[in-house]
Amino acid sequence: MATSKLHVAMFPWLAFGHFIPYLHLSNKLAERGVKVSFLLPKGALTKLQQLNHHPKLIHFFPLVIPHVDGLPPGAETASDVPFSLHQLLASALDKTRDQVETILTSLKPDIVFFDFGRWIPEITRQLGTKSFYYSVINACTLSFFRVPARRITVETTMEELIQPPPGYPSNTVKIKHNETPHIAGLNDPRLGAFLHERLTTGLRECDAIALRSCQEIEGAYSDYLAQQYSKPVLLTGPVLPETPATQLEEKWDKWLNKFEPGSVVYCAFGSQITLQKEQFQELMLGFELSGCPFLVALTPPHGCSTIEEALPEGFKERIGERGWVHGGWVPQTLILKHPSIGCFVSHCGFGSMWESLVSDCQIVLIPFLLDQVMGTRLMVEELKVAIEVERGEDGMIGKKALSKAIQLVMDNESELGNSVKNNHINLKNIFSSKDWQDKKIDSFVQDVQFILESPGA
Template sequence: MDTSKLHVAMFPWLAFGHFIPYLRLSNKLAERGHKVSYLLAKGALPKLQQLNHHPDLIHFFPLVIPHVDGLPSGAETASDVPFPLHDLLISAMDNTKDQVETILTNLKPDIVFFDFGQWIPSITRQLGTKGSLYGRLTGSMKESDAIAVRTCHEIEGSFCDYLAQQYSKPVLLTGPVLPETPDAQLEEKWDKWLYKFDPGSVVYCAFGSQITLQKEQFQEMMLGFELSGFPFLVALTPPHGCSTIGEALPEGFKGRIGERGWVHGGWVPQTLILKHPSVGYGCKINGRRIEAIEVGRGLDGMIGKEGLSKAIKSVMDNESELGNSVKNNHVKWKNIFSGKNWQDEKIDGFVQDLQFLLESGK
């Protein structure tokens, strides 16, 4: 076997939040001449083909996702299934085991990357293939040969050292594997609206397509953005029980906010939005934190409008010590991450670790 060039297989969880990072890593590996066999739900293929930058080296293997009673007809990915039914989708993924085993037996890859498929190691051991885990799930980590994490020592070194000690196996780091800067221009409707505001003043909030809030929590958050006084762009799926974002908004919200806020219920060009000069430090809010600031919660666990408003103000205030600290920290990491040499070194080091893993197992 020529270990200078690897053949790896990818088998991510059936969600685009997993498909896309796996494909980014696949592109980085193919960029260095390594072959990738990518197993995924058949229905996800059309949305991912355009993100394959090396179709000569990255080959997709579509899987037929068997129906499980209780799932919507034709459901293949987490986007097709409400969160409470994800356990059933896991069962559907488990039912692809025979398909996956047949593909891997024919391909005989050097290494398989997986996360939710806890049964992958039982297949790879029969083939003499290494299972590296691309995720953080305990059961899979116990059975895998090594653990791969999309991070770097500069960010989560202590966590990675803990994993290595806890599981007594190598922890391999890919680096952040950031998306390539797209050549496309931001659509005029977004660009025109964002330019209405001062540089660095717009708060961008995105939860991802897999998170659906309860209506009460959704409305409380909208009121928090209103109270903050800052312009904001929020991209969320409609809350439970609502078919559109408009019907879920607090009473009188649109009239009070006017042009200062935009709440969008569909897909947004996130990478291009974060690049826009009007967006605050390229900073986005996620489920629990604004950068490094914990958002206060009530006794019921909900994020309150006052707590959210306070957190936004503390981060966006250029005059405060905390606001300046967050901004300077963001600039520091942005300068590090944007350096192509730095990212290339992380991927090169990761490939060397994979090759060493194979050699040590002979």
């Protein structure tokens, strides 16, 4: 089947952390002539249109997200509700089934890529098409928590939960006993059981699993998933978007140019992480204590409407021009490419993980969510390209711990700092090659076509 005749549909979970990776994959497929129909909430459309690089091949199909009791009026995405209400948002997703089925019946795509919509395989079987579970989180998290070798229910104890399933391919990429109270969502048995049932159903019922990863870093985990689910596991590679052709806005460029190459610490935790004020202030004091110039881009902490009102007393006066704390969106890809940036303090979300790997920066990690913790262990323990900031017994990231981690990787005399830097350079040389990334997508498309053309497809 020629790629120009291939037609796929995308139906990601109702979160921008899922919409955007699905759209990045859509752009890569459209580059190769694939037609893409993208289903998403009506309200998310305007925010994503600018990321559609192939509007003649990628078409959006807006969905009306029905109201569910307990959700705020008009809630459409995970950005509109706290983490504790995501289960209700999933109920709203389920209520779109009739709309989705009507659209897919009309379009008849060859494949539907999905994640939370566990009923998609039932629809595609009726239509005589294929369903691919496309995961935007790392394979090590799926392998640890979302496989048939383990069963998670509301009765599952924390001790049972943090034990790896039989055959899991790592002794180091896992949850530590002392951190379980501090990982968002891990202590909610109802949510844990709900996610396990929903996601393993989709993985079990789909025709193939697709992962935003590669053999070089997660080969053992993708092989384990293939064995667990007895079906093909296809790897797309990192699916990184092209670096914007635009220049970094003058205000950022002018400020960063004040500092020596490789001297500035950049910190961002994505749009999902909102800190408590006490933790936010402790981090600010840690950046101050490090002695390095820094650019921090975080959402205002809980209870604060602006970043300025959340800063520690006297902080701005002490820091002066050495630090910039910003409470809104920043052009992260362009900032990471600026020669003055020498260190990236990240939450290890999967997108940021890949962006850090193809950057020239040293990498310091502070994970908050389950997949971020697993990704951090992958980066620190297996790839050995980053260091993790140690939490205190109360789960807090202390100013001294953050400052120590930054100084460790920024010190040219540090043995550990030089070790992770050299390991990082070796991987960066592979991953930042456009030829390498293109080959991964080309191989993925070939694997997709092979499945479609196989007898009985």
